[in-house]
Amino acid sequence: MTLSASLRNALAPTGTLRASLNLGNPVLVNRTDSGEPGGVSVDLARELASRLGVPVAFTEFDRAAESVETVTNEGADIGFFAIDPLRGAGIAFSAAYVLIEGCYLVRNESPLTRHEDVDREGNRILVGKGSAYDLFLTREIRHAQIVRTALSQTVVDDFLRDDLEVAAGVRQQLEADAARTPGLRLLDGRFMVIEQAMGLSKRRGDEAANYLREFVEDAKRSGFVADALARHGIQGASVAPAAQV
Template identity: 35%
Template sequence: MKTQLAALAQNGELRAAINTGNRALVQQQSDGTLTGVSPALARRLASEIGAELETVVYAGAGKVFADAGQGRWDVGFLAIDPMRAQKVAFTDPYIVIEATFAVRADAEYLRDVGDIDATGVSVLTATGSAYDMHLTKTLKHATLERSGTPPDSFAAFAAGQCDAVAGVRASLEGYFADDPSVRILSGVLTEVRQAMVLPHHDAVAIAALNEFVARAVSDGFVAAHSAAQE
């Protein structure tokens, strides 16, 4: 399997697409250092195959996916989605995270996730995110609007756009922690299955990468680096 994984690197360099818009998986420190489970997995993979790691940083999952097949990254981290799977190859998930909504603190009519899909309610989401795709398929009554990356959508919501904004719970909590005008719902919009991903279909390479992910889960590596950011 190591030979197949080593083939992912180009000229001894492994380019890993890292989405900083998901705080449950990635945290960017003030000096630019990336911490969290996704960067840790990228470092472990590069170390195992003897490659230098180059992180290709993106502000949102939609941008990572848009660059798949453009020769800009060799391995990435995305939420599993059937439509994305037509273009890219996923491993089994290494972690499952929650997405939910933030609403105005004084919006008493929005107390639960089930209250969101109602006539007259407007919902904001990050373009191309896993929860964007989920809401596109499931919303029946509320109006859905999109705004760039997760931080873009959070900023637009804070500035007054829409009645609710969707996001990964950890990202919403991090962004709105000091904003008393915003309330984060306790319910779950959807569970997002996060996986490692190749920018194209390659049965041999994705099998090897899936074995790498399985080892990282079974030996406690994923759990240790997920707990480190809580």
């Protein structure tokens, strides 16, 4: 797509590409030794800004819901989100660029062994409020109780503190927490695949949304996303397939 002045203005109206980051997703965003943000999402934002010929600035949030709200209301130009129909009311998504697994964690002595066992009366599932898996489980869970905590990063600590039955989250975060905390295990498999995409406010118009979609497809096709995953040592996440046109 030709980058016209009107298109550049729709994507970066201030002359700087303002990218919103969710620090609650360690698969895609982390802090470098210098304290600056790094990761796959940061690499994509820098590459997009380079193609637009503008500088990039980052706004960081601890919760996905805050990042979604900021982009929806145009406090930032782009963001990195799990695709979800509720968020889609105000966000125009690209296709997914990375697939991430959502998993359950329990104590070793828990009788739960299968994902099918979780949705039963008496089980309490702790999730990060407003996260992709919170939105998904809110739609899907019929019998268990969903308990929400403010930050995805503290799900396991809060799960242990409050003596709950199940913690839900991104596989990599749960695996890291289980490694530092004896007596915990992940249930085999996954309860959802999180489709991680880029997005912007629908107020920016179809031309800007289409440019972002084409950018993501090119980043997958060219190997940019795969190289970024490898460069940052990300395990357990995969490059999403090409979008069906």
